[in-house]
Amino acid sequence: xxxxxxxxxxxxxxxxxxxxxxxxxxxxxxxxxAAIAMLLSAALTEMTVANPTAGSFGVYAEQFLSPFAGYAVxxxxxxxxxxxxxxxxxxxxxxxRFWFPDVPAAVWIVLFAxxxxxxxxxxxxxxxxxxxxxxxxxxGMIVVFATLSASVLFGWSGPSPGLANYRAxxxxxxxxxxxxxxxxCFALYSFIGVEVVAVTSGEAADPExxxxxxxxRMVFSLSALYITTIALLVGVIPWPDLTINESxxxxxLGQIGIPLAATIMNAVVLTAAxxxxxxxxYLITRTAFSLARAGYIPARLxxxxxxxxxLNALLVxxxxxxxxxxxxxxxxxxxxxxxxxxxxxxxxxxxxVAFVTHLAFRRHWRKTTGQPPFTVRGASGASVAGSVLITAxxxxxxxxxxxxxxxxxxxxxxxxxxxxxxxxxxxxxxxxDGRG
Numbered sequence: 001x002x003x004x005x006x007x008x009x010x011x012x013x014x015x016x017x018x019x020x021x022x023x024x025x026x027x028x029x030x031x032x033x034a035a036i037a038m039l040l041s042a043a044l045t046e047m048t049v050a051n052p053t054a055g056s057f058g059v060y061a062e063q064f065l066s067p068f069a070g071y072a073v074x075x076x077x078x079x080x081x082x083x084x085x086x087x088x089x090x091x092x093x094x095x096x097r098f099w100f101p102d103v104p105a106a107v108w109i110v111l112f113a114x115x116x117x118x119x120x121x122x123x124x125x126x127x128x129x130x131x132x133x134x135x136x137x138x139x140g141m142i143v144v145f146a147t148l149s150a151s152v153l154f155g156w157s158g159p160s161p162g163l164a165n166y167r168a169x170x171x172x173x174x175x176x177x178x179x180x181x182x183x184x185c186f187a188l189y190s191f192i193g194v195e196v197v198a199v200t201s202g203e204a205a206d207p208e209x210x211x212x213x214x215x216x217r218m219v220f221s222l223s224a225l226y227i228t229t230i231a232l233l234v235g236v237i238p239w240p241d242l243t244i245n246e247s248x249x250x251x252x253l254g255q256i257g258i259p260l261a262a263t264i265m266n267a268v269v270l271t272a273a274x275x276x277x278x279x280x281x282y283l284i285t286r287t288a289f290s291l292a293r294a295g296y297i298p299a300r301l302x303x304x305x306x307x308x309x310x311l312n313a314l315l316v317x318x319x320x321x322x323x324x325x326x327x328x329x330x331x332x333x334x335x336x337x338x339x340x341x342x343x344x345x346x347x348x349x350x351x352x353v354a355f356v357t358h359l360a361f362r363r364h365w366r367k368t369t370g371q372p373p374f375t376v377r378g379a380s381g382a383s384v385a386g387s388v389l390i391t392a393x394x395x396x397x398x399x400x401x402x403x404x405x406x407x408x409x410x411x412x413x414x415x416x417x418x419x420x421x422x423x424x425x426x427x428x429x430x431x432x433d434g435r436g
Contacts, residue, residue, distance in 0.1 A: 006193025006222055007138050008276040009091040012269040014189050014340055015230060016244040017402055022183030023174035024166045024234045027227065029183030030190075034223035036393075037191040039386035040351055041215045042376040043358035044195060049374035050361075052207040057195065057354045064360035065353070071296055071421050072414075073353050078291065078317075079413065080346025081284045084192075086320030087339030088277035089113060090328055094336065095270040098246055098263075106329045112274060113321035120281050120314055134275040141268045142225055145249055149232035152256055165238050182400040185393050189340060190226055192347045194219055195354070208374050244336055281317060288313035296424045337402035344403065345410035348394045355387040 018026045047060050058077070062070025092112055093105035154160060166172055173180060197214045233248055237255050242248040247269045254262035289310040292302030305311045320339075328335040362380050365372045376382075397406035 006191070006196065006218070007135075007142070007225070007272070008193075009088055009269075009273050010190035010192060011226060011229070012247050012249055012272060013091045013094065013244055013336065014186060015233065016242050016248045017337065017340065018183045018186035018230075019234060019239050019242045019248065021175065021186060021401060022179045023170060023172070023239050025173040025175070025177075025180040026183045026187070026234060026239075027231050028180050029187045030223075030227050030230050032180075032184045033187035033191055034219070034227065036184075036188065036351075036386060036389050037194050037219050037223070039382040039389075040354060041194060041219045042379045042382045043355055043386065044197070045212050045215045046372050046374060046376055046379055047358060047361050048197075048211050049207050050365075050372045052211065057350065057357060060361060061353055061357045064357050064364055068421050069353060069357070071424065072417050073350055074287075074291060074296065075417060075420065076346045076349050076413070078284055078287045080192075080343050080350065081280050081287075082317055082320040083323075083339055083343040083346065084320070085277050085280040085284065085317075086324035086327075087336060087343055088273045088280065089321055089324040090336045090339055092270055092273045092277070093328060094244065095247065095250075095266055095273065098250065098266045105332060105335075106325050109321070109324050109328055112277070113318070113325065116274075116278050116281055116321065117314065117318055119278060120285060121309055121311060134271060137268060138272050139225075141265065142229060145253065145265065146228055146232055148256060148258065148261065149236050149252060153232060153235045161236065163235075165235055169238055169240055181393075181396060185344070185397050185400045185403060186340075187226075188393060189344050189347065191222060192343075194222065195350070212374065212376075281314070281321075284317040285310055285314045288317050297420070334402070338405055341397070341403045341405040342409045344397065345394070345406045345413070348390055349410065352387060352390045352394070355383045355390065358383040359387075 015026075018029055022029045044057065048056065051060070051063075053059050058070050058074040060070075061073045089109045089112055090105070093108040096103065096108045097105070150156070152160070175182075194215075197211065197218050233242060233252060236252050241255070242251060247266065249269060250262045250266045253265050288297065288301050290302075291297045292299055292313065301310070301313045301316055303310070303312055324335070324339070327338055331338065359380065361372070362383075394406070394410075397403040400406075
């Protein structure tokens with residue numbers, strides 16, 4: 001289920017941004033992004049086996065770095081998911097153009113947002129089962145897509161383009177290595193979700209066995225799916241044809257010419273986007289509720305209504321949905337890039353702090369018992385490399401097309417975090433009783 005949850009608009013739509021930056025060299029971009037994700041998995045594996053807890057990297061940052069680091073990671077992870085939820089809404093409106101090109105995108109966002117808020121204000125006991133089946137659908141459709149694309153690329157179903165699309169329009173590296181590196185900035189977004197295994201580690205029955213196994217499977221499975229899929233995308237049709245005006249997957253299947261294939265794929269990616277948005281809204285609502293109960297944000301967000309639904313937390317966590325309507329209305333051509341850029345900062349910041357936390361974690365164990373209960377060979381060096389690479393990618397977003405908002409939004413957010421932390425430490429936000 002974690003694997004399916006990680007597969008979302010970052011791949012189904014955002015891959016068009018990565019291709020635009022790197023051309024066919026985007027294959028290398030995804031390989032590099034996968035390598036960074038593997039470095040992160042090594043760090044998280046060691047920490048979660050030593051202390052499996054639902055708070056995961058937020059708890060570890062507070063324990064091994066500082067209380068502010070723990071607060072900043074928790075709040076940034078919440079904000080990232082809030083913004084990403086808005087991005088899912090914008091992506092959904094883009095997918096709807098396939099069938100209704102003349103209907104304003106904001107109309108679909110309002111309708112979908114209202115539906116999601118309504119569903120999350122009701123009983124959501126069946127959410128887990130629904131997400132499980134949608135996750136299977138996403139993975140299954142990627143396998144079907146890969147099979148169909150491979151049949152075209154290798155000439156199993158007719159004339160093959162061969163290697164022509166890898167060499168045309170500027171060659172394999174039309175923008176050089178710099179373009180490949182900028183492609184990494186976009187590709188990293190697709191790997192957001194590998195940390196889910198660490199977040200759920202508190203429920204692991206045998207952490208020393210199950211956590212490393214789950215983390216390896218998660219990262220290697222995602223890497224194999226993404227790299228294979230991207231290689232087929234840019235091999236089947238010319239890479240300049242892959243944009244974010246529609247899902248690149250739909251574009252490819254439309255050009256292959258298989259009846260209804262593009263329509264079915266568009267329905268799948270739409271379902272995937274709405275499903276991801278619904279799951280995100282559920283999780284960030286509970287995250288806000290938990291943060292309020294812990295005194296990190298205003299106590300009112302930790303209140304329950306008569307049906308024991310955290311309605312205040314739900315409404316605040318729905319800010320991304322409202323922002324999607326506004327941004328799409330005023331900047332329709334760049335709305336998705338804006339949400340992508342801002343959410344990307346949150347993800348990179350959380351990953352960076354996780355790498356730094358792991359280095360502090362290792363220092364702690366060296367000063368005490370010598371080594372943690374479970375070690376990954378070369379994990380300390382991996383975290384140093386991961387910290388450098390994530391920092392370099394974060395700085396590079398300044399030059400990446402469509403990611404100009406990443407660093408300014410991040411700077412503003414860090415200032416807000418400072419003010420928020422001061423307010424939370426003053427005690428004014430803590431609840432005086434269990435009801436709020």
